[in-house]
Amino acid sequence: MGINYFKRDPRDLKFVLSEHMDLDKILSYEPYRDFARDDFEMIIEEALKVCREKLGPAMQDGDREGVVYHEDGSVTVPESFHECWRVMAENGWMALSSNPEFGGQGLPALVGGLVGELFTGANMAFMTYPGLAVGNGRLIEHFGTDEDRALFVEKMYTGVWGGTMCLTEPDAGSDVGWLRTKAIPDPESEDPRIYRIEGTKRFITCGEHNLTENIIHLLLARIEGAPMGTKGISLFIVPKIWVNPDGSLGEPNDVICAGVEHKMGIHGSSTCTMNFGENGKCRGILLGEPNSGMAKMFQMMNEARMGCGVQALGIAASAYDTARTYAKERIQGPPFTNRKGDRVPIIKHEDVRRALMMLKAGTEAMRAMIGNLFFLIDVSMYDPDEETRKLADARVGLLTPLVKAYCSDFGYMLTREGIHVLGGVGYCSEFPAEQYARDILIVSIWEGTNYIQSLDLVGRKLGLDGGKAFQDWIGEVMNFTSEHKDDPDFGKDFKLVYKAAQATGDFAMRYMKYFQDGRFGLIPLSSKRFLECFAETVMGHLILQQGLIARDKLKEVKPDSADGIFYRGKMETARFFCRNILTNVFSRHTSLDQEDTSALDIPEEAF
């Protein structure tokens, strides 16, 4: 095992969990009544231990060793990943928020999400393996027959088997509706749910590896004769090794890994080209009704998109940790404001301080948004009041594309700040600063590119239920910020968030108009910018809530106590976010104001 660079201070995570979010509400819900606040604190501490002792030390190993493809189609993962897998599986760390009936821990989504930040921050490449296994298991639990559930789910929640999502094909990426993999009823089977599968899938994360004895692929294919496009796509359970009805393993299932990709980052996570049925012998089990595959896959995709936000936050927060640790130790010349002074740790340099604050405020704001999202998931599932559940569910729908796209794009920018704090050392591989940048970038691409997230937001989520979810949100922000506009500590900041909400609202209004006027081109040209404005305003709102909480709590503690320092830090962080990050909203709005179509007007040959 290598050196551990994972050094997360859990204080802010605990603040989100039990000071910002309404944890008592969650604890009052039926499925969570057996838990107490202390349980969650303990889980976080134990998770940190796993990160420091296992996942963290395997992070650079994984990058340097990478996965290895062998001629027989097998793939070996970095050596240290085996021990990580063993510890995660044996101690039940994989399916934290899943059903205890099948070996999950039944924890609130909020707790699962926050712990997920720790695990992916310690070793994102490794976490793709358990992440996909559990995600798959949840889909089978939700849509499978009793038999499917009995055969697969517990094994996937407890680390016995792995899993994958097989969507992309060489000629069908973002436009999955064009996929060519086909399924025909298996002439040799009496079970009408068994099909023969034939096709090639590409970019299959964890498609092949040697962590588990079996891998359960969830695969999209078109049943012969089904309509073209997404409406004719069905979902199949395709085990690497066939699973007999008694749960024992049968024959290998004609699923061959044809190669792995060499990538910018996440070298320890295998990205495979998978051939199904090259020898005509690949069998799959239809999951649910024929032609209902896309909708089902979207459930998993939706969870995966939230997971993307968690991955991005995890890595960005680790980039912050690496930067702040280095900045406290590295001695260099005096700062700008004391030019004739002594050499100091570079954390006293103004620009380093600015960069660290960018990392701190950026990650804390993302954590607030992600914490809020997972909190709302718990509410949407278990609140006794139906209307409350419905409202929470709508807000979850609105926030999901923000969490996926904003956190991955902004997280990438933050890793760059982290590298800059280390300077030349940050460009070298001794510290993982540069690895964070290489690992995080994929998050903006997979599970639907960030552009697709922005279309999901503008084209679907914004207009749902007559735009109610968006209007509710903007109303809340406007009220909260007007109410506090003369706040002695945060007056400027409340005014900025108010203005940002106005700008975000104006974007939405214009989109309605563009749709009405048939000026469709203006929408996709600016939809990512709208998403960014929206996300920053959401975060501005939440971080000011945090700022007010911190101010109140500060009255109860000594300013120089650990809590006192945390709360004072939080107040400055809230200010920094509003004054230095949220402000980006205004440039994007100015751009929108130009209604520029030059990118479409330019002759194609001019590129």
Place this chain on the structure above:
Amino acid sequence: MGINYFKRDPRDLKFVLSEHMDLDKILSYEPYRDFARDDFEMIIEEALKVCREKLGPAMQDGDREGVVYHEDGSVTVPESFHECWRVMAENGWMALSSNPEFGGQGLPALVGGLVGELFTGANMAFMTYPGLAVGNGRLIEHFGTDEDRALFVEKMYTGVWGGTMCLTEPDAGSDVGWLRTKAIPDPESEDPRIYRIEGTKRFITCGEHNLTENIIHLLLARIEGAPMGTKGISLFIVPKIWVNPDGSLGEPNDVICAGVEHKMGIHGSSTCTMNFGENGKCRGILLGEPNSGMAKMFQMMNEARMGCGVQALGIAASAYDTARTYAKERIQGPPFTNRKGDRVPIIKHEDVRRALMMLKAGTEAMRAMIGNLFFLIDVSMYDPDEETRKLADARVGLLTPLVKAYCSDFGYMLTREGIHVLGGVGYCSEFPAEQYARDILIVSIWEGTNYIQSLDLVGRKLGLDGGKAFQDWIGEVMNFTSEHKDDPDFGKDFKLVYKAAQATGDFAMRYMKYFQDGRFGLIPLSSKRFLECFAETVMGHLILQQGLIARDKLKEVKPDSADGIFYRGKMETARFFCRNILTNVFSRHTSLDQEDTSALDIPEEAF
């Protein structure tokens, strides 16, 4: 040799060279009178050929093979680099704008700069070797004795010997004044210019390699007894193998490479730890007067900083080329504005178009700024009018930190857009899209971090000569943009650039006030933002000049001719830049307006 991905269309480069910049003026200067316009066009075509046939195919090779450190202290470069070096040396491609007396080509700086974009865009890692050899040679030509010049310069301009700049030490990075390497007069030499050198240098680019028989290090050290800080630093010529007075090679000079760094990118460029005088036998020749080393090194550093802008532009433009080529070939589903349409090349997708336009407008604006800088260098050196030379020189000083810092930071952002155009494929290593991101990042760190550039701008350049250079520039922009504010094609854009100039001017005014009021902390917290605003306004000014030229020229050609398409494209590009990139100025100005000091006010322990 590997696959060539270098596919630069030189049309915009030729536009900058002979339609935007005043080439006739340059051709009227004494040293350039023997050249004709056609010569430059031919040079560009020939340079492109070298890129396509040699440098380009070696780019991925270099990344994959990397440099190899051997136990005897030797370093081998990627195999294909040898052929690149041979071709560059034999055909005189290394010292394009240097003195013909010593084997340089004597071309205008403008031509050298633009060709440099091609070479670094084709293979940045390789180009570090000739870049440092020539940079070193120029310093020796400028400050050396006749004997030094005779011994070293021609060999460094023509690829016989390599070179390095040895500044950084393990404990002295950005604060070079703290360096510990020492020099004492050599007791065994009668020549008072010969010193014994002892010390360790780190992060020495091209410090050791097997491309040339000798490497001439230019090294900063403190002569025993000299003052502390930068005032006591001297510059030495330290050959790897001693050079006898007759030019023949003597004994090895006790210079040992102790290791190479593993880095995020530029794997083919060696980054070395160098031990000088471990056995007490390292000799160096004092270059110029004792204790004058920093000022001399700054001449080279200044050129290197311009070179950084060229590197960043070169890579960003190659990222654009890779993206536009892919986008024209890759077929996917229909665009947003024609949802029921056929599958199309993704260049017809609105967000891909936006990303390509970002890359096109971004690189063309940077090329305009860099072209302008190199043009001004020619003016500053050879214009017959002294006042004109002086003004040009002051403008060069102002633009240099912008070119270094803005292009490297923005270039990194652009490589990300390039990756996104390719999607998942962009994250994989088949195409060099991800390599561009890894290679370019170092440019924002080396030759003085971008923060240091911003302090150079604010702390030195802005105030020179009572702020005249800045005021001249802002006056020009204000006049030009007011004059055209009702332009039928670019009215909106002129107004935006006018407002951006106002914002940039306001930054400068505030800095004066902060200096006067002793509110020093606000300066380093925002200096990078000021630099960015300044650079974008400079580019907005230049790209609107280009837009007007394109409009005029369009009248003389058929709209669908190659030139017609280029000029129409340029007009849209100018609009896109002003409406989508320049607009970032306004958010930064809003942030400045908050006069936020939270990053300094926060307790250090809160990080």
